[in-house]
Amino acid sequence: MNLGLFREKILVGDAAGVEALTHEAITESIPISTLINGYLMPAMEEVGRRYEEGEFFIPEMFISARAMQAGMAILKPLIVGSHIRTAGRVVIGTVEGDLHDIGKNLVSMMLEGAGFEVHDLGVDVKPEKFVEAARNLKPAIIGMSAMLTTTMLAMKKTIGALEEAGLRNALMIMVGGAPLTQRFADSIGADGYAEDASAAVRKAKELVDIS
Amino acid sequence: MKPIQLSVLTEDEKRVIHEASLEILETVGVRVFDDGLRALMRDRGAEVDDTTGDVKLSPDLVMESLSTAPKAFHLANRTGDRLPIPTEEVYIGSRVLLPKILDYGAEQPRDPVTDDIIKACQIANALDEVDLVLRTDTPVSDIHAPPEFNGLLSIQTALTYTAKHFLCLPINYKAMKDWVALAEAATESGDLSREPIITVEVTITSPLQMDRDSCQILKQAAEKGLPIWPEPMPAGGGTAPVTTAGEMVQLNAETLFTIVATQIVNPGCPVFYSGIPCTFDLRTGLISEGSPECPPMVSASLEMGRFYGLPLMSPSKYTDSVTLDEQCAAEKIMAAFASLVSGADIIYGCGDLDNAMSLSLEQIVIDLDLVLAARRFVQGIIVDQDRLAVEAIKRVGPGGHYLGDEHTIRFMRSAERLVPRSYNRLGHRSRAKAQLEKAHEIVEEIVSRPAEPAITAAAMARIQSRVEDRKREIMAGS
Numbered sequence: 001m002n003l004g005l006f007r008e009k010i011l012v013g014d015a016a017g018v019e020a021l022t023h024e025a026i027t028e029s030i031p032i033s034t035l036i037n038g039y040l041m042p043a044m045e046e047v048g049r050r051y052e053e054g055e056f057f058i059p060e061m062f063i064s065a066r067a068m069q070a071g072m073a074i075l076k077p078l079i080v081g082s083h084i085r086t087a088g089r090v091v092i093g094t095v096e097g098d099l100h101d102i103g104k105n106l107v108s109m110m111l112e113g114a115g116f117e118v119h120d121l122g123v124d125v126k127p128e129k130f131v132e133a134a135r136n137l138k139p140a141i142i143g144m145s146a147m148l149t150t151t152m153l154a155m156k157k158t159i160g161a162l163e164e165a166g167l168r169n170a171l172m173i174m175v176g177g178a179p180l181t182q183r184f185a186d187s188i189g190a191d192g193y194a195e196d197a198s199a200a201v202r203k204a205k206e207l208v209d210i211s
Numbered sequence: 212m213k214p215i216q217l218s219v220l221t222e223d224e225k226r227v228i229h230e231a232s233l234e235i236l237e238t239v240g241v242r243v244f245d246d247g248l249r250a251l252m253r254d255r256g257a258e259v260d261d262t263t264g265d266v267k268l269s270p271d272l273v274m275e276s277l278s279t280a281p282k283a284f285h286l287a288n289r290t291g292d293r294l295p296i297p298t299e300e301v302y303i304g305s306r307v308l309l310p311k312i313l314d315y316g317a318e319q320p321r322d323p324v325t326d327d328i329i330k331a332c333q334i335a336n337a338l339d340e341v342d343l344v345l346r347t348d349t350p351v352s353d354i355h356a357p358p359e360f361n362g363l364l365s366i367q368t369a370l371t372y373t374a375k376h377f378l379c380l381p382i383n384y385k386a387m388k389d390w391v392a393l394a395e396a397a398t399e400s401g402d403l404s405r406e407p408i409i410t411v412e413v414t415i416t417s418p419l420q421m422d423r424d425s426c427q428i429l430k431q432a433a434e435k436g437l438p439i440w441p442e443p444m445p446a447g448g449g450t451a452p453v454t455t456a457g458e459m460v461q462l463n464a465e466t467l468f469t470i471v472a473t474q475i476v477n478p479g480c481p482v483f484y485s486g487i488p489c490t491f492d493l494r495t496g497l498i499s500e501g502s503p504e505c506p507p508m509v510s511a512s513l514e515m516g517r518f519y520g521l522p523l524m525s526p527s528k529y530t531d532s533v534t535l536d537e538q539c540a541a542e543k544i545m546a547a548f549a550s551l552v553s554g555a556d557i558i559y560g561c562g563d564l565d566n567a568m569s570l571s572l573e574q575i576v577i578d579l580d581l582v583l584a585a586r587r588f589v590q591g592i593i594v595d596q597d598r599l600a601v602e603a604i605k606r607v608g609p610g611g612h613y614l615g616d617e618h619t620i621r622f623m624r625s626a627e628r629l630v631p632r633s634y635n636r637l638g639h640r641s642r643a644k645a646q647l648e649k650a651h652e653i654v655e656e657i658v659s660r661p662a663e664p665a666i667t668a669a670a671m672a673r674i675q676s677r678v679e680d681r682k683r684e685i686m687a688g689s
Contacts, residue, residue, distance in 0.1 A: 057493040059448070097383070097424070099244075099416045102449050106496045149310055149349045150382045153358070178498070179310055179349075179568070197496050 001028055003039055006071070010043035013063025015070040022071040032075050044068050044113045052198065058106065065109045086117050088140035088208040091133045093121035095154035100147035103177060106197040107143060114201045116141075127154070127161035134167045140208050143200070144190075146177040156188040172207040176200055215591040217552040219510045225518045228456070228511075232464040233270045240267035241419045241468045245426030248472065255475045266468075273467055276474035282520050284481040286343070286438060287406045289374035289397060289666060294342060296438075296481075296522045297556045301589075302342035303582050304378055304559030306528075307331035307369055310349040311569035313534065315651045320533075320569040322352040325368055327570070330658045331562070332372035334575050336665060337657040340583060341575075343410075344369070345378035345559050347567070348386045359685045363389045367678050370397050374665040378440070378559055380412040384427040387411070388689070389681060391435065396677035397670055404436035407481070411437050413473075415465040417445040421472075429469070433476035440483040440524045441469030446498045449491025455508050462486045462508075463515050470521070483557070484516025485524040500566045501531035501542035506549035513553035525550035527582055528560030528567045535574055535647050539564065543578060547585040558582055572658070573650040580631040587629045598622070 001024050009017035025035055047064040050056040056064075090111055094104050101123045108118045119137055121129055130142060142162070146152035155175050162168040174192040175185050185193030192207050194200035220228070240257075242264045243249050249266055253259040258267040286294040286302075294302055311320035312327050328351070335341045350358070351365045362382075366389055369377070377394070381387035390409060398406040411432040414425050421429075432439050443465035445451030451458040466486050473480045488508035490499045499505075509525060516523045529546035532539035550558050560567065561582065562575035603618035613619045622628070633650040635641045643649035664671060 054494060058496050059493060097422075099420055099422050102446075102491070103496070148382060150386075178566075 001025065001030075003030070003035075006035075006039040007043040007046065010040070010064050010067045011047065013060065013067050015063075015067040018067045018071040019074065022074045026074070026078070032078055036072070036075060040068050040071055041115055044115075048110075048113055048201075061113065062109055065113045069112065087111075087115040087205065089117045089119070089137060090141045090143055090204065091119045091121060091130065091137055091139040092143035092145070093125035093130065094123040094145045094147075095151055095158060096124060096126045097154060098146050098148055098151035099123045100145070100177075103147070103197070104143075104145035107145070107176065107194075107200045110197045110201045111143075111204055114205065116204060127158040130158050131161050131165045131167065134162060134171060135165065139171055141172045141174055141192075141204055143174045143176070143204075145175075146180065149179045152177060152179055152184065155190070159189055174200065174203060174207065215552060215589045216554055217510070218514060219507050220514050225515060228459050228463055228515060229518065231460040232467060233273060235419075235460060235464040236268040236273060236468060237270060238267065239419060240265045241415070241421055241465070242266075243421050243426060244423045245421075245430075248421075248426040248430060248476075251430075252472065252475055257475075268468065268471055273471055276471040276478075277467075277519055277521075279474045279478040280470055280482050280519075280521060281479060283522070284438065285407070286376050286410060287398075287408050288343070288376045289406075289408055289670070294376060296483075301551060301555055301582075301586055302557045303340055303527075303561065303579065304343040304345050304557060305331070305335045305338070305341045305561035305575045305579070306347070306559075306563055306567075306570050307335065307344050307373070308346045308349060308351070308365065309563065309567060309570035310347070311565075313564060313569045313571040313574075315571075315573055315647075315654070318534075320565075323349065323570075324353040325351055325365065326353075327351075328365060328368045329372050329662045330572060331570065331575070332369060332665070333657050333660070333662055334572055334654065335373050335375055338576070338579055340579060341375065341561070343376040343378055343557070343559065344373055345380065347380050348382035359385075360682055362386050363393070363678060363681055363685070366390060366393050367674055370394070370674060371664045371666060371671060372662060377409045378412065378557075379409050380442075381428050383424040384431070385685070387424075387428045387431055388684075391431065391437075392677050392681045393674055396673040397666065399670075407436075407438055409437060410483075411439050412442050413439055413469055415441065415443040415469060417443055417450040417465060418461060419465060419468075421468075426472075429472055430476055433473045433480045436477060436480055438481040438483065439469075439473050440485045441466045442485060442487060443469075444487045444489055444498075446489040446491035447504065448493050449496075449498070451491075453493075455488075455504055455511070458488055458508060459511050459515065462488055462512055466512075466516075482521070483524040484513075484519060484521040486512045487526055488512055498566060499531050500529045501538070501546075503545075505529050505542075506545040509546055509549040510553040513550065513555055517554055523553070523555045524557040524559070525553075525555040526560040526563075526567075527558045527578055528563035530564060531566060533565040533569070535564070535571060535577065539574075540577075540581070544581055544585070547578075547582045548588065551582070551585040551589045572654045573647055576633050576650040576653050577646060580633050583629055584631065587626075590626060593627075598627075 172191040175190045192203040194203040243266045313320040394409045413429045447458040451461045490502040530539045530542040561578035
């Protein structure tokens, strides 16, 4: 089979095409690590490059990531002891009292594109839900998003809850959203702040030391 | 009806958008995160799914609710004036607080302090054409009190240093209670339905969601009979369709939903038609209020409001620029022009920069000139016997001049002539060469005067007493 088609299908965001190719590759016993490390991830790196250079718009990146995820969804259950490159596990959510999710979704998508394993808790996420996810999933990073000047205060509350649960020091905390600043992030004791989704990926890589 | 109005939509197009919005409200609805509001809407015939929270409205329910929304009402300030709505004049609003303040000459904005609210009130008071002010709920950094009291104390400052009508943007239900408590104390009668000195913003989280706080704000404001303005902020490509027509369908549905909810809570409650059309920048993922698509959508949304015969509110805040530059001027004049030629009754947001994230006092002065210039355009050219001035032309004759003619004396201070405060018309003789420098001189002249409370000692005492009550309520968890 022509494995080069993975790149082509991902670049045009053809999820059904990637699914079909993935099934075909499994039938032909191509190693999962080869598929992921050799084809899916490099295709997403190319998507990232095109976005960074202004060639791709966000919706194009979005459908590419969705196509890649269609392949990953088939491959994930089959991963047993294979050597798969992952950048790290991230738990992400929009904080308590806030329903704005588009910024958080963009960051999730771009982190996935960069090889992170992202667990999205959705919107209006209470501190205890972040704590529960931190306990069960043991992420390298917890990402919090807020769009409002009042709800951003819930970030501090969440960090407090993680501290109380004794989980704070085992992970990195990233925050973002329209009203936030580096100063605010510093003042609540977050480890990282990013102004936009691309910067969030760079910051996440820096925090898990793979930049 | 304003003398000049331009249209971006034909009557047929307005009807098509209206019908498309009705279809969205009937088949998709709005997700409402408050059990109480959902129950009220169900009682009045809305189709409610308590599992998802989705509330769907039949076209009949929408039209019936629109019929109870008043076509005319009035706002009040605390100097005894009434502001009749609708108006041919357009009321202009300036901002007194935003999350950041950009000082003259500064490259970076800073956190706001109490003195910024006082200075912005002084500017609003000094500029006669500013009819109302608006304060965004955001923390003020020098209030040394528990954070729960921050909003309360900054509202107290704002209500003390200007008596103009307030557009308030409560960020949650607690802030709404602060507003109502202090505004009631600020009136003579203690009755906000008799003296509506505040108008309340109710937000919708696009696409098609109303969070719990917004629902509770809407209920409290409507129960009190306070004027309400819906403020959906759909961003085309991200939280709304990428096409301007599609965004109009969604914005119209979101605004109509809010209007229906107000009329269900309190039939006859005054409500504006409004909304802030934005775009989602598909390269950066950031919201843009200053994109070239915004002004035609501003016009279109106001035209939809006129289609329903409702009073119209529109912001003048549309700029993505973080500073007072050419981009800021270009974006703002387009949006102000679009608002005014489409018949806005209120245009607010003078002073805003950076998508209403930062406030500049100089920008208030500049924006006011810009809005007045747009208003001058809308006033148009009044052609009547007096203004045709045939007799004056005959009197002066060839080679004369009009300086001493009684026709000049009669009209020179009328609305025929607008004198912008911040424009340089002295050429190189002007000490302040650029508009910004001139605006800064005006600001300095105003804020260098001692700041005086704009209300009576009795009103101040009533507000202070209510602040203490409210502090106790807050500490008790209300």
